[in-house]
Amino acid sequence: MLNRRLLIASVTLGAALFAAPVAQAQDKSIIVASTTSTRDSGLFEYLLPKFKAKTGITVKVVAQGTGKALDTGRRCDADVLFVHAKAAEEKFVKEGYGGPRHPVMYNDFVVVGPKSDPAGIKGMKDVGKALVTLMNKKADFISRGDNSGTNKAELRLWKASGVNIDKQKGPWYKAIGQGMGATLNAAAASNGYTLTDRATWIHFKNKQNLVIEVEGDKRLFNQYGVFLVNPKRCPHVKVDLGQAFINYLISPEGQTVIKGYKVDGQELFYPDANDPNA
Amino acid sequence: MPDDTSALQLVLSGDPTLFAIVRLSLFMSLSAVLFATLIGVPFGALLALTRFPGRETAIVVANALMGLPPVVVGLAIYLLLSRSGPLGFLGLLFTVQAMIIAQAVLVTPIIAALARQTIEDLWAEYRDEMAAMNIGPLQRVVTLIWDARFSLVTSLLAGFGRAAAEVGAIIIVGGNIDGFTRTMTTAIALETSKGDLPLAIGLGMILIAIVIVINALAWVARRVGERYAG
Numbered sequence: 001m002l003n004r005r006l007l008i009a010s011v012t013l014g015a016a017l018f019a020a021p022v023a024q025a026q027d028k029s030i031i032v033a034s035t036t037s038t039r040d041s042g043l044f045e046y047l048l049p050k051f052k053a054k055t056g057i058t059v060k061v062v063a064q065g066t067g068k069a070l071d072t073g074r075r076c077d078a079d080v081l082f083v084h085a086k087a088a089e090e091k092f093v094k095e096g097y098g099g100p101r102h103p104v105m106y107n108d109f110v111v112v113g114p115k116s117d118p119a120g121i122k123g124m125k126d127v128g129k130a131l132v133t134l135m136n137k138k139a140d141f142i143s144r145g146d147n148s149g150t151n152k153a154e155l156r157l158w159k160a161s162g163v164n165i166d167k168q169k170g171p172w173y174k175a176i177g178q179g180m181g182a183t184l185n186a187a188a189a190s191n192g193y194t195l196t197d198r199a200t201w202i203h204f205k206n207k208q209n210l211v212i213e214v215e216g217d218k219r220l221f222n223q224y225g226v227f228l229v230n231p232k233r234c235p236h237v238k239v240d241l242g243q244a245f246i247n248y249l250i251s252p253e254g255q256t257v258i259k260g261y262k263v264d265g266q267e268l269f270y271p272d273a274n275d276p277n278a
Numbered sequence: 279m280p281d282d283t284s285a286l287q288l289v290l291s292g293d294p295t296l297f298a299i300v301r302l303s304l305f306m307s308l309s310a311v312l313f314a315t316l317i318g319v320p321f322g323a324l325l326a327l328t329r330f331p332g333r334e335t336a337i338v339v340a341n342a343l344m345g346l347p348p349v350v351v352g353l354a355i356y357l358l359l360s361r362s363g364p365l366g367f368l369g370l371l372f373t374v375q376a377m378i379i380a381q382a383v384l385v386t387p388i389i390a391a392l393a394r395q396t397i398e399d400l401w402a403e404y405r406d407e408m409a410a411m412n413i414g415p416l417q418r419v420v421t422l423i424w425d426a427r428f429s430l431v432t433s434l435l436a437g438f439g440r441a442a443a444e445v446g447a448i449i450i451v452g453g454n455i456d457g458f459t460r461t462m463t464t465a466i467a468l469e470t471s472k473g474d475l476p477l478a479i480g481l482g483m484i485l486i487a488i489v490i491v492i493n494a495l496a497w498v499a500r501r502v503g504e505r506y507a508g
Contacts, residue, residue: 031372031453040472045456062372062453076361077371181471188473206473236361236369 029058030241033078035149036179037107038224039063041199041268046261051248057241065148065179073098076234079242082249084149084224093227101227102250103278105258105269108221109153110201111214112184113139113193121193127217128161135163138172140192144183145175149222154195157219184210197222199268223278224269226250249273285480295457300488303461306374306448307441310381311389314437318386319430322393323419326401337394343387348380352447355380359451372453377461380447385437392433393426400426428507431500435493442489462488 038044039061048059064072066083073081074097081098083089093099111130113121119139121130134141144151158165165173176186180200187194188208196204201212214220226246231237248254255271262268272278288296325337357363359371359379370376400422408418423430445463452459454468462485469478 031455036471039468060372060453060455060458062455075363076366179471181473184473185470185475204473206475234361 027058028056028241029060030079030238030245031060031062031077032080032082032245033062033064033069033072034082035066035069035084036063036181037084037150037197037200038082040179040181041107041197041203042263043199043258043261043269047254047257050257051245051254054253055244055248057244059245065144065146065150066152067147067149070097073229076229076236078229079238080226080228080245082224082226084222085152086223086225088149088152089225089227096230097233098229099227101225102246102273103275104224104226104249104273105255105271106221106223106278107197107199107269108215109150109195110198110212110220111193111195112187112201112210113213114191115209115211116191117213118191119193122211122213124214125217127157127214127220130214131157131161132163134193135168135172138170140190141173142183142187142190142192142194143173143175144180145177146179148179150180150195150197153222157195160219199263202263202266202268223272285477285484288480289484296484298457299460299462299465300484302374302459303442303463303485304488306377306461307381307438309378310385310441311434311438313378313382314385314389315434317382318389318437319393319423319433320419321386322390322395322433323397323423325390325394326398327418327422328415337391340387340391340394344391346384346387348384348444348446349450351383352380352450355383355447355451371451372455372459374452374459376451377448377459380451381441381444384444384447385441388440389433389437392436393430396426396429396433397422400429428500428504431496435496438492439489442485442492 034044040063044059044061048061052058062069062072062078066085066088069078069081069083070088070092072078073092081089081092082104089101093101111121111127113119119134119137121133124130124133133139143154155165169175174186174192176183178186180196181204183194184196184200184204185206186192188206188210191209193213198215226249228239228242228246229237231239249258250273255273258269258271259267287293322340325333325340355376356371358365359368359376360366361369361371370379404422404425408421413421443463445467448459448461449464449467452461452464454460454464460468462481466478466481466485469475469481
């Protein structure tokens with residue numbers, strides 16, 4: 001008797017649970033695979049309610065590193081990608097997984113490190129020189145090591161400075177394979193240096209002794225792009241709703257919203273949808 | 279969740295986001311335990327009461343699966359439910375249902391292994407009596423599960439503990455989507471990554487308090503049940 005009652009209860013619950021996605025399919029929502037930096041910076045919490053109020057579309061953000069987000073798109077598990085690694089994005093589009101890519105905004109990377117600055121890089125204008133100094137002094141450096149946009153930017157900077165980091169890395173170089181926030185936590189806990197996007201940095205609450213050491217070098221710009229996952233490959237992609245989100249981001253209205261997002265009076269993202277080279 | 283607040287403030291002010299997250303966590307973990315019970319208890323009883331070749335191996339495997347790594351389970355379910363995976367047509371990735379499936383997979387071996395031990399111990403007491411009464415195997419399973427029901431509560435609580443504390447699997451298959459698939463544990467992971475360690479710890483305390491309350495309720499229910507069952 002107990003078993004029958006349990007059985008009925010579970011069948012009912014099961015039916016209710018698995019009928020739910022069918023009901024959801026009718027409401028207006030899209031899945032956007034994006035980066036931890038856009039989430040941790042608080043931009044989505046500011047922007048998405050405005051977008052929803054205008055269009056009625058719910059945006060479900062899955063925040064991943066750029067590498068993982070591109071993979072999610074390749075697997076057809078998202079409608080729109082909103083990421084920051086231009087070369088990888090262009091490759092993704094060229095291989096037919098999605099597109100066309102639209103530039104949306106940029107922010108910039110900064111090198112942060114302990115206030116005491118044991119390697120003496122504070123105020124350097126040349127980020128390459130700063131990184132080489134860190135390497136030569138074997139100062140603790142925490143790398144994302146997770147194939148994210150920030151990680152790719154870091155590896156690009158080492159390469160541009162003539163350093164083969166794979167060969168040079170030793171115990172001083174710690175690739176922890178985690179998101180931006182976790183990497184900043186690790187740097188704060190171990191008095192190490194790391195590369196972070198400015199948006200996450202300003203929003204980050206556990207800075208402890210960390211300060212910005214190097215900023216302003218042109219090579220530290222961090223461009224974001226947005227594009228639809230290819231509906232020909234992935235028939236479930238919600239083309240109309242996804243395109244509405246993309247159009248909003250690159251419209252004058254969306255660009256103004258992005259420009260208006262400030263934390264502690266600081267602008268975090270600089271809209272540049274109209275820059276054809278971005 | 280709003281910025282610059284402590285977990286205590288969120289509780290005291292009745293923050294709707296926090297309560298939605300708590301509700302989702304409970305719904306998810308309890309559903310997973312329910313499904314795991316429906317599969318795990320009968321399976322554990324079968325292992326306890328039947329003799330077949332490979333039974334010992336099955337017991338060792340069930341016991342070992344109690345230690346299934348959540349991240350691996352999460353990844354496997356992710357690949358299954360992905361649009362490009364074999365079950366992609368269901369469209370379940372990044373939903374609460376996907377999280378329930380992942381947790382049920384993690385919890386079932388715990389409930390099955392513990393139920394097997396409980397029922398096997400009880401059978402040792404009942405065996406002669408049941409043999410004398412000439413009770414068939416199916417009736418045996420039902421009777422023993424019923425008579426062991428109060429002891430089995432502990433297995434269910436062990437399973438619930440695993441589900442409520444788990445983050446590795448659900449953050450992969452659920453995606454930690456704000457307002458949809460964000461639970462207590464994934465919110466804690468998120469606040470940690472934002473560097474808001476006090477809020478993360480505060481949410482952790484709330485989670486522990488909820489788990490204690492659930493266990494206390496189960497204890498009371500068991501006591502009351504035992505009294506009436508005489």
